[in-house]
Amino acid sequence: MELRHLRTFVALAEEQHFGRAASRLRATQSAVSQQLKRLEDVVGVELISRSRAHVALTAAGQAFLEEARSTLAQADQAVDAARRAAAGQLGRLSLALSTPALHSSVPGWIRRFHADHRDIALAVQVRASDEQEDLLRSGDIDIGFTSLAPIDPALEALEIGRERFAIALPDDHRLATRSSLALAALRGEPVIMVRRAAGPAIFDDIAAHCRRAGFDLRVAQEVVAFPSIIGLVSAGIGIAFVPPSLASLGGGMTLVPIEGDAPTLPLYMTHRRDRLSPPVRRMLSFVADAVPNAAAESALP
Secondary structure, eight states: OOOOHHHHHHHHHHSSSSHHHHHHTTTTTHHHHHHHOOOHHEEEEEOOOOOOOOOEOOHHHHHHHHHHHHHHHHHHHHHHEEEHHHSSSSSEEEEEEOOOEEEESSSHHHHHHHHHHHEEEEEEEEEEEHHHHHHHHTSSSSSSEEOOOOTTTEEEEEEEEEEEEOEETTTTTTTOOOOOHHHGGGGOOOOOOEEEOHHHHHHHHHHHHHTTSSSSEEEEEEESSSHHHHHHHHHTSSSEEEEEGGGGOOSSSSEEEESSSSEEEEEEEEEEEEEOOOOHHHHHHHHHOHHHHHHEOOOOO
16 A cells, blocks of 8 residues: 555545546546555455446445545655754754853853744753763763863864953952952962863963963862852852853852953853754754854864
8 A cells, every 4th residue: 555545545535536536636537546446455345436427435435534634644744754854943952051151141042942943852951061072972962062162173163152251259358349450469369260170271271361460370279160169259268260140159259350351261062073963053053143253163182
C-alpha cells in the first residue's frame, strides 16, 4: 500500500466521480481506476462500488476512509516536521551560561529567541566559564556563553560583549566614598580574585593594569566564582575587581568606577565548528544580529 493509493481513494470518496477525481489528482481516469484496483487488492475487500453513473463507498470503504485521511495527515505532518527541522525551526538546544552571562543581556536574548522559536526546546544551565569548553567537546551543550575564549581550535567564539571592571569595597572602607578611583589608589590593598586557573587571561589582564599603575597585585585570596568574591568583600576580607552587572548579588559593599583605562570582562558565545545543527545556526544568527559589532575569533592552540 502506498500513499498515492490512499490519495486516489480519498479523492474518489469525496468527489464520488472518476472524472472529477482524475482532474483533482491531475491524472487520467484509467490511472485512477488502476490505483483503486491495486488498493482493493491489497486490502482484500471492495471499498467503492461503481457504475457508469454512480460511485459510492461500501461499508468497508466508509470504515477505511477515516483511517486513510488520518494516515495522509500524519504523512504530511512528518514532511512538515522534517522541513522545519532542516530550517532550524524544530529541535533542541542545550545552553550553558556563566554567572556573568546570567547577569548580562543573554537571558533576554534567550527569552526572545524562545518566543520566536517555540518548537525548539531549550535546556539552560549555569556553568562556570572554565567548565564550558569540556562540555562543548563532549556534546553535553551546544552553545556556551562564557568569559573565556576557547583554546581548542575545534571550537569557535563570537565576542558578544565586554564590561569594564569596577572596584568593590566594603561599605566602611576608607575609599568607599570616592566617586571614582585611579588604580594607583589600590596600592597595598588585599585583593580577592577568581582563581587564575579559571581564567588566566582575565587574571593576567588585571595584574598588568596594576603594574602599569605602578604596583604589583596583592592577592589576598582566590575563589572559584564571582559570587564568592562579593560575599568576601562584604565581609571585609578585601577589595575586588567586579563587573558592575554583578553588584546586585550582595549587600554590604560599594562599587566604585575605575578612572581611565580599566581591565574588562569579555563575554563570548562559543560552539563546536563541526556541530552546526539548524537550531544552533538559528541561535548563532539570532545573537549575532542582536550584537551589531560582534566579531568571530578563531580559537588558537
